[in-house]
Amino acid sequence: MLLFGTTHCGAQVLEIRTGEAVPREVREMYDAGLQHLIDSQDQQGSWNSSYRGAGVDGMAVMCFLASGEDPNFGAYAAPMRKTLRNMLRQQSRRTGFFGGSMYHHGFAMLAVAEAYGTVDDRNLWPGESESEQITLAESLELAVRCAVTSQKKNSYGAWRYNPSGNDAxxxxxxxxxxxxxxxxxxxxxxxxxxxxxxxxxxxxxxxxSGQVAYAGGMGGFDESMARISIAALVYAVARRKDLPQYKQTLEYLKSRLVSGGRAGLGSVEYQNYYQAQALFQGDEESWKKWNQKLIDTLKTRQQPDGSFDGSYGKSVSTCLSLLALALNYRFLPIYER
Structure with missing residues (x-):
C-alpha cells in the first residue's frame, strides 16, 4: 500500500444530510465509478491490485457508503457486505491488525467506523458459523486497540508501516x-x-509556513499538498482548530487553490482525497472553488468503463477519486464539519 475494554458503545446513525443538490455531472461520474467497482470486484469481494488488502477494501466500502448506498438493501448491498466480510477476515482476532501495513489498518479502521451503525450485523455473515463471525463493533474495538498499542511503542507517538515500527x-x-x-x-x-x-x-x-515534513522528527519541509492537507484535516477533525499550525496549513492550502501545488507522495489522487476533506472542514467557499476545478479535471480523466487510472492502478485510483468527489454528497459522518 502507499499506501480498552469490551463495552460496546452506541453506534452512530447514518442520517440523510440536507443541503445543496448534488450536481448531475458528479452523480453521473460517481455512478459510473461505482459500477466499475462492481464490475471489477472478484469472488472474494476484493480487487485485483498490487496494493490489494484490507485498506483497499475499506476504501471501496466507503465509496458506496459516501453516496448514501444502503448496505442492507438494494443493488449494491450484497457487494458491499461481501467486501466487508473479506476485510474483516483479514483482521487478526488476537492483535486487531488488519495486515499488510498500517496504511491498510488505518483505512480499514476508518471504513469499519463509517459502516458501524449502518450495517445490520445479522445480515453480514449469512451461513457462516458463529466462530467465523465478528461484529463491526468488536472489529472496531480491536482495531483501535491495535493502533493505540502500536503508538505506545513508538518514540514519536505516531505510526510507521509496521505496528512495531519505532519511526514515524x-x-x-x-x-x-x-x-x-x-x-x-x-x-x-x-x-x-x-x-x-x-x-x-x-x-x-x-x-x-504551513508546510509539513515527512518522516521522523524532521524530514524536509517542502510543498507536498498531500501532507499539508493531511495535517490540516487531522487538526480539524480532532477539534484543534485553535492551534496556530492548523491556521498555517489551511492558509497554505487556500493560497494554492489555483496553482494546485505539488502533489508529493507520488499521486495526485491521494492528494485530492485529503485536500477535498481538508478544505471542506476548513473553508467552505475555498472548497467550492477547488471542488469545481476537481470536477472539471475528473470529467476529462474518467475512462469509458467508469474507472480512473493513476499511480496506484485503477482500483485504488478510482476509490480515491470517488472519495474526493464524495464531499458533494455529505453522507459519511467523517465528512461532517
Whole structure:
C-alpha cells in the first residue's frame, strides 16, 4: 500500500444530510465509478491490485457508503457486505491488525467506523458459523486497540508501516489517526492521550509556513499538498482548530487553490482525497472553488468503463477519486464539519 475494554458503545446513525443538490455531472461520474467497482470486484469481494488488502477494501466500502448506498438493501448491498466480510477476515482476532501495513489498518479502521451503525450485523455473515463471525463493533474495538498499542511503542507517538515500527511519518500517521478519530466519533472509546500524542507529533512536523515534513522528527519541509492537507484535516477533525499550525496549513492550502501545488507522495489522487476533506472542514467557499476545478479535471480523466487510472492502478485510483468527489454528497459522518 502507499499506501480498552469490551463495552460496546452506541453506534452512530447514518442520517440523510440536507443541503445543496448534488450536481448531475458528479452523480453521473460517481455512478459510473461505482459500477466499475462492481464490475471489477472478484469472488472474494476484493480487487485485483498490487496494493490489494484490507485498506483497499475499506476504501471501496466507503465509496458506496459516501453516496448514501444502503448496505442492507438494494443493488449494491450484497457487494458491499461481501467486501466487508473479506476485510474483516483479514483482521487478526488476537492483535486487531488488519495486515499488510498500517496504511491498510488505518483505512480499514476508518471504513469499519463509517459502516458501524449502518450495517445490520445479522445480515453480514449469512451461513457462516458463529466462530467465523465478528461484529463491526468488536472489529472496531480491536482495531483501535491495535493502533493505540502500536503508538505506545513508538518514540514519536505516531505510526510507521509496521505496528512495531519505532519511526514515524505524517502520511501513515494521518491514515491511522483519521481512523481513530472516526472510531471516537462512532462512540468507541479512544484514549484522549492517544489523540493528544498524535496531534503533538503533527505539530512538531508543521513549519510556520504551513508546510509539513515527512518522516521522523524532521524530514524536509517542502510543498507536498498531500501532507499539508493531511495535517490540516487531522487538526480539524480532532477539534484543534485553535492551534496556530492548523491556521498555517489551511492558509497554505487556500493560497494554492489555483496553482494546485505539488502533489508529493507520488499521486495526485491521494492528494485530492485529503485536500477535498481538508478544505471542506476548513473553508467552505475555498472548497467550492477547488471542488469545481476537481470536477472539471475528473470529467476529462474518467475512462469509458467508469474507472480512473493513476499511480496506484485503477482500483485504488478510482476509490480515491470517488472519495474526493464524495464531499458533494455529505453522507459519511467523517465528512461532517
Amino acid at each position: 511519518d505524517t502520511s501513515v500517521s494521518g491514515s491511522v489517526l483519521v481512523g481513530l478519530l472516526a472510531a471516537r466519533n462512532a462512540g468507541i472509546e479512544v484514549p484522549d492521550e492517544a489523540i493528544d500524542r498524535a496531534i503533538k507529533y503533527f505539530v512538531s512536523m508543521t513549519s510556520p
